[in-house]
Amino acid sequence: MQSGNVTTPFGRRPMTLALVRRQIATTEIKPGKSADKWKVFRDVSEAREVLGLQDRSLAVLDALLTFYPDNELRQDAQLIVFPSNAQLTLRAHGIAGATLRRHLAILVEAGLIVRKDSANGKRYARKDRTGEIESAFGFDISPLLLRAEEFAQMAQQVAADRAALRRAKESLTICRRDVRKLISAAIEEGASGDWETIEEIYIGLVSRIPRSPTLGDVTSILDEMELLQGEVVNILEMQNKDENISTNDAHGERHIQNSKSDSIHEFEPSSGKEQGAKPADDDPPKREPIRNFPLGMILRACPEITMYGPGGTISNWRDMMAAAVVVRSMLGVSPSAYQEACEVMGPDNAAAAIACILEREGHIKSPGGYLRDLTRKAARGEFSLGPVLMALLRANGAGMQRAS
Template sequence: MSADNRFALMPALRQARAVLGLSPAVLATLEAMLTCLPKTGSAHVVFASNETLIRRRNGVSDRTIRRHVAHLAAIGLLRRCDSPNGKRYSRRNPLTGEMLRFGFDLSPLFGRADEIRRMAAAETARQEACDVLRLRIRTVLSAVPEEQRMDLLRRLRRRLSLEELEDILAPLRSLEPDTNTMPTPPDHPATELVTSDGMTATDSQSVRHCQRSNQETRKDSPSELRPDQIGAACRFALSFSATDISGWPQLCDHADRLASMMGIDGDSLRQAKARCGPRSVAKTLMLIAEMKSRVKTAPAYFRSVTTGMRAGDFDPDRLIARRLRAGAA
């Protein structure tokens, strides 16, 4: 990997940092080292002094830098090349062209690039699996006694591992509706979404915001989609309903239950309905639930697209219509 791409690994490192044994502070020191590499060429040795790294880390102590360097070396992301006097520099033999480099060699980091990306992908999948388990647990909370429900809610506030969530769900499986454990349909369409800058992406990559060609109101309009069309476009979200949905009252009630499962509070829901209308909010909630694993924080995303800064650009009817067209193709 060339130095031009010196920061290309940072997103994967952030995602896989827990697996690699990297604390946020150590990761910040590693990023500071990457800023010291030349912008061009393929050099991987950092010659910066501790004083330089301290400045780029906003004034952490020299002892902290040394501790972080030792940790990076111990986990195999850095190799120390120490000079006799402890300075960091390079020296070239003009006769042979041989180059001696003394500093922090980040070649091990770049050599493990593919491995780190695989670790990041696995960690992403694991986090998405945790989100699904949390959602399944929340679907049965109304069926458990009050005392047990409060205990479960307290436990769900913590950061739980996949194994811990599976242990919580195990005794509750008998309370789940059969439709809750259905796999995502194999013909689940990857819908093209339009971003605010005119670019497109599939919803398998991320949830983007649909740019609207005009600023028409989002209050429920006569030409809106039917409930059966929404259900056809959002099959996974619909699978959490224990009863058939035949009209708007049932769909809106189901969307309200989805909001509770996703941690969206009643005040946010009321404000959104007052601004956008209950049907528009129901469609938005169905879309968020359908793509839950791609929305990092459902409550914050919901507020953003209904009453926040992105409300003017988010059009649930248009997104659902695109999903329907993709499914019919």
Template sequence: MTEMSRIPFGQPVEPCASHDKWVLLDTLTRAASCFGLNHRTLTVLRALLTFYPERALPDVPGLAVVFPSNRTLSQRLNGMPESTLRRHLATLVRHGIVSRQDSANRKRFARFGGLAFGFDLSPLSRLADALFQAAEAEQRTQQEIAALRARIAATRVRLIDDGALPVDHPLIEDSRRILRRKVDAPTLQVVLEVLETHVDKTRKIPAPAEKMSATDSEIERHIQTTDKAESVCKESAPQNPQPHQQDVPLDEVVSTCKEYQSFLPDVPSDWPNLIRAAQTLYPMMGIDRATFDEAKHRIGSQGTAVAVLCMLEKLPVIHKPGAYLRGLSKKAMQGRLNLRGMIRALESQRLSADNRV
């Protein structure tokens, strides 16, 4: 029987289409969920493939028949019970991955002359195109799920850091449980939309501050009649970061902030180099991309770079750098951010430390 299993039964006279059996198995493994297969069934299929001597698997029916007994298969599968083995074989047949070629007594064997009874593996080769398409679709789905999970985690942390929702809030707890489970993309999308709704609400928090002045009618009339231009300037100030950029000289920033040299030895010679240095540093400090982009919008690219370098100087005492930078952005939006004051405070601390030494 061992010698007979090596005989190339039914080899075609004319060439036929074929595919690498191990590539097909790897592709089917990545697309297993699309075909309703689990890892145990794939393990049985791998064992069946080992009984076919050639690596290239033909797609012509009857040219890739293997005929191991259940006992032989069970031994190759490290003693899998035959009842379990039969169940997985039936699953492969039911999904069209392999097909049966049974003899009259349902025994598996081969005879000289190309007659063989057992499991035909050629359906797997004929499914090659469908397998590749399903694997690509599954990869795109997994990438989408990974992106949604990352956005949910970042949004959840942001809501907690901003104090918009407490840690024990049902929405925060439900999102934590969702991230620990294996769920589909639509479910994750719904959770993300609910979380982002609360993020949008937190962004609108500064708006009621203007309504507080409406309690005094005289002050409201004064703003509307005499200080309207000044009010417009205050509203547009966060969108134009130039005042912050011009207030702090570059050489003063570079001479005061030294910690960045541990990561970037080259001293920035101009503002573009300083901005690039800040873009390199902020992920190392635990600041997410959305927070950094928001700071650039409200403070300006130069102002954000100065803020990042100042934060790096006292990073050991900043427990949540992302929340700290968002606080600076809010101050900039309210016109209360003083970057030069931050630089002077760092200079004073450095001088005090030098005097103590």
């Protein structure tokens, strides 16, 4: 294979160490390795955004591959193609000369091909007396064979990300529809609750959906939309329970006034040791893990903690936890109380709880005692950060609206 030597580009094209490494790498292809060139091309096409390629770049690569006579790229074959610009233009569907040169440079930069320039920059092959190619100058396509597995993995990951994005979009669409209709039904039927503020939060979430969202964008907004949905459903459920309790109380009063029991057994206390009685289950119910919320949502609900992060910013959970340690000390929360919260809630939720306490510092007399109380409730499965974050989001949203 004519790829054993490192050559520099012809003319004004600069030489870089990256080009040297790529040329050396082509000599390290495993003996006997082969790959279908069109399968590799399909993988590259699938992963074009990851590789930084454009549609025209793929058209040029497709044209280059047509000059390689076999369908299979082999380690022991001649993997240098040497078409002229005129031939490439013809097979690339009449692409302009300047555009052709630009996309050839993109393919080289992406590590898909390597230039093998002759002394005068021309592309040609020198043959021996038997007609076999002795040396060739043009474009070395051996990187496609070298990185065939890498391109296949890229293509699979891109396909998986696309499927995940599609599922996330579907979930967001359904959740968005449910929240919208629940809010509308609550307003139209006069359900009690601050529906105007909840609707403002909903509109704010919808307005944050970009025209071309990424998986991270959709996931973040979906988490907040699901939290809002849970809050709406919780309000409606509480109202329904209150109505049922009122109805049952009225029914119970009528039943007491009109009923007369003839059986004394109704007033006898039951014994757990009676024949056929099942022993009570003394095991406490298993506590479900507390849900983790997106960092972006917590920072929107609790913006005050941002200034305590490294450099006055919080960009990841490590920064958030570092800021929580600083705020814990500032609020006078003991290390033992914070450690207990981390063990029960988890480090992420404990840091979020500290952020919430900081946000409500003026309304909390004893931050340490308040955190211990939250920890005890969390241990019993009676505490969730969701309602707290929603309340802070509503408060911050209302405050911003008044300020504007």
